[in-house]
Amino acid sequence: MSEGSGTAVLAAVRALTPALRARAVEAEALRKVPEVSVKELAATGFFRLLQPKRFGGFAADPTVFYDAVREIAQACGSTGWVASVVGVHPWHVALYDRKAQAEVWGEHGERADTRICSSYAPTGRITAADGGFRVSGRWHFSSGCDHCAWALLGGVVTDAEGKPVDLRTFLIPRSEYGIDDVWDTTGLRGTGSNDIVVDDVFVPEHRALSFGPVTALDVPGHAVNPEPVYRLPYASLFTTAISTPITGIAQGAYDAHVTATRERFRVSYGQKVAEDPFAQVRIARAGGDIDAAWLLLRRNIADLYALAERGTELPMELRSRTRRDQVLATERCTAAVDLLMENAGGNAMRTGPHPVQRAWRDVHTGRGHAANDPERALALAGQIALGLETKDTML
Template sequence: MTTSASSRTLPERAAALVDLLRRNAARTEEDRRVTEENIEALADAGLFLLTVPRRFGGRQASIRTLLEVSAELGRGCGSTAWFTALVNVCGWVVGLFPERAQREVYGEGPGARVCSVLTPGGTSRAAGGGQVVTGRWPFASGCLDAQWALLGTPVTGADGEQLDRGVALVPVAELTIEDTWHSVGMRGTGSHTLVAEEVFVPGHRILSLTGALRGEYPTEFTDEALYRSAFVPVLSSVLVGPQLGMARGGLELVTASLGKGRPLSHTFFAQAREASSTQIQLAEAAQLVDTAALHLMRAADDIDTWAASGTPMPLLDRARVRMDTATVARRSREALDILLSLHGAGSFAEANPLQRLWRDQETASRHAMTNPAVASELYGRALLGVEEQITALI
């Protein structure tokens, strides 16, 4: 890392890579994985270390910093921003494990990357103080460039009864990767399927998902505020940082194109920028982007503040974070929709980066954790004090 780069804040380092990511966005999509040039640049800037404990040479940054970084990267390439955000949130999850497990991941250096599919899947059986897991876990973003994987799995007893739901930390070398990610959007995330066949996972590498949802983590380093952050709010918020970035990237591209003096087709306007309709649409899109940013940063600050306090984040606040993240996804998508209408049919030319941003945004914003209808219902129940909820993921 150069001296000038090392003096920048982490979001500034991310912003400095936007042009590179834009140049490589088509290649990332075509290869269906983040290009090696992007990965090397991100690693050199220290942007895979945001949530790695300082004890291992990581940055141990705030959740707000993580979201600011991913939003900057999203301006250049949605897939690369998504990949980076998920590597970092997986690093955060590793920081919740006992020190023994953390050392197995980072003992040789902080650069180990982790992917995840936290949805419980597959089967398990108790054996030798751990679990033997078998199953298939689709949509493991970034698995082609990860050394470890976090897999949702049942935890069973000696008689085969399910005792808990867990997250198993497994070396990718012990898994098989099936090439299954063929999508119209976010193609560069390499979100393939991980397959385990009778893989033994020792007990210290299994995190209780039930406990994590209550904010109970087995890390011995309880003084590290980052690893006291509320589980689901962190996992949901990281999904929308890249989406805000894509909306910002679209706003920048359309604003720049209007500055080149192109006409407004089928009107008397020699320059589209002079038309009131153009000005109004651009302002509406910019306001939606700003709205998304305000909700995202409120969620980030809520997570960081409660973590710093050492007090578990109340359900109402956690529900509001789910609502905020859904709002970011929806408003970012709405902003891009206006921007593409403003730019016209040319937005969908294969050579135009707007169509890639649009496809990536349309895909990413449909993640189940950012479903606006679900978020609205669970937040409404929390506001009304209704005890029965629709999901444990709050």
């Protein structure tokens, strides 16, 4: 992807953010991103940023993708979340066998705007079959699934005795799964993170990618997609796709809060809130933590991509640092929004479209994602720093 095309997509996304912000309340009411917002984002080229050039995408520098996600999330947290997780899936499909990619996007990218959802937790039942696998079960929390035509579903493959022997991701078309509308939450209400239901579907071998080769950075898709972005670690790309919208949500809350606080008057103290030194300190702390979170996230992805461009091995220390800073970014941004809520006064807790309250609900809901478990990720980072051997698919 040329620098110019990346700049064009990012500029188009930024121009769209006022409309996305205006629809934030509608997204919560619908419990999914409005269809018009998805269509407008698709028209900017956003969903093709991490898609292979061979199949109509841009194979972009991933920092461009995350910059765009952050802009979207500042306008609407739910839209930013869906944009990030749906937008990163073309990168994963690019790791599959060429035949699987062609089934999704067309042999020459004639279906380049096809979108893919996911639910990676291995909750289904997988049975080996001649030439592939039979898949059944229910998968939860598939954000944006109503807007997608394929699904990536995680599953454990077992042997004849029922012993786990492999962890794979199964690529299944919309015609072969159902969607159960169960998403009704306090935060990230507009993400439409519903359940995917599969009833004894055959998935051929070429659409069942093992996590072993993915973690080892040695996958079939490398034979057809030479762009450096596909040499990055799955864990780094996907966990950053979870934390980046949270940094955007926090930044949007910060901007809205600072703007409102400049004019807000606190009757109980008889002063403008902007003149309260304690309010000033909370704002400063929140702003610093949000900045730190984003700068570290973006630095790590930029460092990984620079090595991939040079064809250099990606050191485990950098992969570990990326995972460490990813969970700390979520932690910092959640704490920052908590500070803003403390500063916002009782009116922020009223039922209604208060931007800081919505951000507060959204970041706490996003914090519950499995990728944002700080103790697990930080323990791994500590083990790497101490020179201990560790095996984990999320590094």
